[in-house]
Amino acid sequence: MSTPLPSPASGPTSPEAGPAGGAAVRIGALAPLSRPGWIEAGQHLLAGLELAVHDVNDTGGIAGRPLDLVVRDTAADPERAAAAVEELAHLGVAALAGEYHSVVARAAAARADAVGLPFLCSSAVLDALTEQPTPWVARLCPAQSHGWRIYADFLLGAGHRHIAVAAQASVYWAAGARILRDRLAPHGGTVTELDMSVLSPTALCDRLAGTPATALLVLTGQPEPAVSIVRAVRRDPRLAETLIGAPAGQPEFGAWARLLGGDGAAIPFLRYLPERLTPLGARVDAALRERLSEAPSFVAFEGYDTITVLADVLRSHGTDRARTAEAWPSVAVEGTRGPIRFSRTPGVGVWQWAWPPVQVVDRDPAEPGRLRVLRTG
Template identity: 65%
Template sequence: MAGMITLGALAPLTRPGWTDAGRHLLAGLELAVREVNDAGGIAGTPLGLIVRDTGADPAKAEAAVDELAGLGVAALAGEYHSVVARAAATRADALGVPFLCSSAVLDTLTPRPTDLVARLSPPQSRGWRTYADHLLAAGHRRIAVVAQPSAYWDAGTRVLRDHLTPRGAGLTVLDPAADVCDALVAHRATALLLLTGSPDPAVGIIRAVRRDDRLTGVLLGAPAGQPEFLGDDGTGIPFLRYLPDQLTPLGTRVEATLRHHLGEAPSFVAFEGYDTVLVLTESLRTATSWAHLSVPGTRGPITFSPDPATGLWQWPQAPLQVAEREPSGHVRVLRTG
């Protein structure tokens, strides 16, 4: 795009990616780019967005990073899936392209600390420990997870087990290919966490458990946030989302615009996309490193510091909630962390 400063955007827009998340992420990115340009661009130069679909495929994401770097983008933005974001971040670092990851939470996104990669969402260890605390406070001590093979789900399972076990709770991992309902009965579990893709096989498992009279009262949970995009199937299932108790005035305005554009309430992922462009725009406008940025975002003031455990540049005050969707569509906040 001649005469423009361009950002490369990565998002899951086709299956097996979580396409609803990709759609919300892209809506936030695109709205922010339009508003930056309406305000005069970056020192008078328009901001452009080159979008590439990752489809939840790490190899596809790496190829997209190579292509976008070759096109001369000033920075990379986006991505929702953690394993995909890790591949993209590692490749971006190798090529010397800044990457602000919007939504992925896997604690370690690059094999080494780097000044090129930063993240807006809270790390998985923080969010999933908060989720485990919610389960404990609700009295659950026999917890099962149905988990698909994945570095992300494996990491989440470890976080849960390491937090729950010392506090007197047991965690059982179920095979998604087996009869989950029979296994829940056998283990006398009071909660089942869905560490699976959305909508498949998550929706099938939800419906099977809810139809089984033996499992009345078993809590269904999804720390990764699937219920955000599951409609009626997602009601009554606690999930993690990255929103504050109250949006900033900017966030309130952006929420109304995104709602009109999307035809539904924007998820936290849409706000992450919007905030990503705000941060990158300020960084490009001022030639400022992550360490010295301070950007008024939709969900609060955004600054960055290196995570003590991984060295990754991180928004340490990123908001976090355990929430559930009621049959009315209203989202009820159960815990903040």
């Protein structure tokens, strides 16, 4: 059961919950903008957030008040993220947006729930974003179990029933391996876990060659050790027929192609885009390309949609934090990738868009800058 929201005059929604008078309406933003965070993902997320804030202000802001983004770098550190939530709540932001890393978003969500700060999570997919159901948190990206089951179905459809995973220690990677195993097992499939905390890329190839696996999934950080793993497997003649996959989306970003060239092609990954963007999405795509000087990733669209939703809620319900949180189930917003609505989803303790579009794609070996859609879900 969801815990009740405090009344507008109590607890975390008292005077410092929002700006007063004609001051700017502030939204806190979390993103990994320094190592060991996935900087490129953070930059794309921030580009989407900032572009949407610009567009909101160009169309009158929030009841005539400008929207202002207060950005904090999480650097993939859960403790740093939790401290940032405390700081932003004290600064009087009306809501919290963003974050990419699941374990970091989970810490931010727990703190947002504790202080009564509405948090719209942009890009972190871990199913258990909170330990208990909360009315304060909503999420735009799909739950990991939803996307990774689609990825597992893609593997099965391509004839891969015996899978190996090169994994680092993480709640997120462990959850992904479990989802794959549960999906493959009824079809006679297996998942062999190879621990990258003790294996070098060369040792990984030796171990992989001794398994029945026809596919290796890279469940590690980017660029390292993911890039070194791909290079080692590509150069090992024993593994010439082994499919490399990266369900977490490492090949989505331009740095992957720049670092790996042709070696980074034909590696299927998940992204959360439709076959065709909405008219809004097409306009945003062009603006993001100019802002980023490259093709925007799905993460940039998630950032844009986050602000689009929050601006709609703030315009219709005001800047009081409790009323913002109460508005999640009434959201009906046209985003860059389709209509956005939130609901309660089994196994997910936050308000969830169920579901954003999901694709399995890879980079075309003949043209690594071009993405091929292999499956939709």
